[in-house]
Amino acid sequence: MAEGDERWCVVTGGRGFAARHLVEMLIQSGEWLVRIADLAPSIKLDPSEEEGVLGDALQSGRAMYVSADLRNKAQVAKACQGAEAVFHMAAPDSSINSYQLHYSVNVEGTKNVIDACIECKVKRLVYTSSPSVVFDGVHGIHNGDESMPYPDKHNDSYSATKAEAEALVIKSNGKNGLLTCCIRPSSIFGPGDKLMVPSIVAAARAGKSKYIIGDGNNMYDFTYVENVAHAHLCAEKALASEDAGAVRAAGQAYFVTNMEPIKFWEFMSLILEGLGYERPRIKIPAPVMMPVAYMVEWVYKMLAPYGMRVPQLIPSRIRLLSCNRTFSCSKAKDQLGYMPIVSLKEGLKRTVESYSHLRAELHVKRRDTDQPSKASIYLGSGKVADTLLWKDKKQTLTTLLALIAIYYHFFTPGYTIITAIAKILMWATLFLFIQSILPAKILGYKLEKIPASWFHFSEEKTRRIALSLGSTWNSAVGVLKAICRGKDWTLFFKVVVILLILNFLGRISFHSIFVTGVPFVFVAFYVYEKREEEIDGLVYQALSFALKLKSDVMRKFVTSKQSAAAQ
Template sequence: MGSHYDGDNGGRRRETRWCAVTGGRGFMARHLVAALLRSGEWRVRVTDLAPTLVLGPGETEEILSDALRDGCAVYASVDVCNLEQLTKAFEGVDVVFHTAAADFSKNNLQLHYKVNVIGTKNVIDACKICKVKRLIHTSSSAVVFDGVHGLFDVNESLPYPDKFPDAYAQTKAEAEKLVIKANGTNDLLTCCLRPGAIFGPGDMVIPTLDRYGWTHVTIGDGKNCDDFVYVENVVHGHLCADKTLSTIEGARTSGGKAYFITNMEPMNMWDFTYLVQEELGHKRISNIRIPTFVIKPASYLIEWAYRVVFSHFGICQPQMLTPARIRYVTLNRTFSCNKAVEELGYKPIVTLQDGLKKAVKLYIQLRKKDLSKR
């Protein structure tokens, strides 16, 4: 076990502990891994599907690279559907941050059930076998969304819906139930976090809006609000949850609970996309508004084309304009974080505007580097 010099503790060295991050090469997980390493309190076992680790550009990757070199991080190729691999990865681990999930853009129930539900069950079982103390599960605000009714400043008392808009929401809800139920079994403490729409360095939102920056498209009446959350705030929420569960009172209060995590700055969804385009330097040439009654039939046709035609030719593109996605982008979806503030001590550490500037600045820097290499 390693140690870390603590200048605030009389110069004594405090022990660093091991934690594991499943799906550790995902968008939010990369930032979580970097924050854990940056804290000096953790050694991190990064697990993901890829057989070998390939580092990309950016600060989070540089932090991981340094940690791998000095032994503060290790990479393990792990499939969450394989209990034996998980058990090996969790040996000697105090805390597991379970972020692994199937790609939300692929509306494949069999895939999502396998990864999100069976995978989460395996993670729980491996935690019990390895006597892991705490399991922090990355859930989603989608677990309370039925795709029919808008959500406005809802809190955690809202029950799961009877029907879900897609396989992702349905299976994430099932996974969350498993994690909540597991709290207190085999001395395992659990907590679930439900982030809003995450954005930040390394996301797909900014590149997509950059690609179509010349126009501003609005679907529906353009009045719906969403709760965006900067990736560093989601990471902060995970660290708050772990810190809370590590105390007797916190474990009693927050063990087996779920919490919404947002920037606490709900805003019109289409205004947000326009802010991104403005920050990227695009001047709006046109403003296209597509009524919902027009786009919905088209979305069913597009989904059919992906499922039947494209798959036949082996074309695997993200299915962005599906009936489910139309529901997500045309209905209100805002959530109260009061419970997370009161019980986890959560408070956003980066404002929406500052997060947007940071994310776009890094994106532009990396884009220039990429262009210079060509």
């Protein structure tokens, strides 16, 4: 680059997975000086980066780091000063279940980026969107193209806020000379990924990778990370072109994939086998898993305030694992000139090689020392797990004594629910009052005071609970609307079965649930942790038998129906 021809570009979220590859590609092109914008106060390079392209560029001034929070408009404007192009790639972790976080970063943060681009007279803005903006979480997508509309309801808050941000970017095209477009890369994978491959390996080590959800034939489009970076460069060049290319690309969204659709479970198997783990073989129909997933989701919503982490087995994840998600790249090929530069086979090879530290043989050596059990993972690996698995015996015994005391003092006398709750609150009030007036020490023993903050709900937590309740209500209304249309028989039967189960559970007294449920929970998870392999083996056999029985019944039914038709 000749002196005086300096062209600065900005990469927001520049320390993220795909963004790191884009930054290196921009530096290697020799056409750009790169400003890396991210949350951290300073940049910390990996050893490989220090000796590589990025380390050299930072030392020579061809790249610089800027600390910027997208939610701070002044910081974003400062990062965009003097830039010709902005690649807006910043986004929160999609696995985090927080609408407020997703909205503040994806929507409000994107508004700040757009405003900063207009204020700083940036010429081009390329936004990293997601194919999930057109996914409703229920219906699969086969060879979807850009004509697909946004659904009325998205699969999660991440997808909904990404769609809202994408719409803002498209709408801003042409304002003050700013040209914009959006890239929708499908299922990004490659070296440096901290989500997909580590999650697959964690599942394999927990013994959960043996299962296939659905029939295993659902097709997916994956995108190697360098192809994602390449697509962003193609988009910027199309916007910068002086011919009709800029006119065609401006204000548009583009699906980007490796253009090599593959069965989802075959892709997972290739990664697992490449790292020395067993490929999944046991097929479980998605409808069989959904009731369990709804139950797990309900338990999570109840226990999340007490430390339970977001579980893997939830309805939205079951749908993602069992449906088709393939997209056409014809528009990106025709208007951006995009073609993958790394094949799927080569991308998988590079990915597996980059995760040699997660290979199965290394796990075997360390499994007994630092790997959590499946029971702990199922319980969220937090305080709930420590209590139910007797990891913290003092905490477990305290919880048991408290439950026993509650049972004998408030439920055995035959009180109604309202009376029992009133008495619990009365004793709690008396206890809190007495402990507040006691001295800090009695006979040399320090008394731990219960702070008022234990009972305080922050504004953020209150908003989160309200959003969760609203989302649950809207989901129920959506189901009701679908039933009222009278076309979705599968959904109708699911609702009927769930209501029958609730009707059955409603007949069980609270006394019975308490007496049988509490001991069962404290014993069952502990026993499962100690006898994981034996219990899993029995479960595998039961599932195999059930699936074989179902197959035999269906075959006999079809045969008898064909015989009747022939007669």
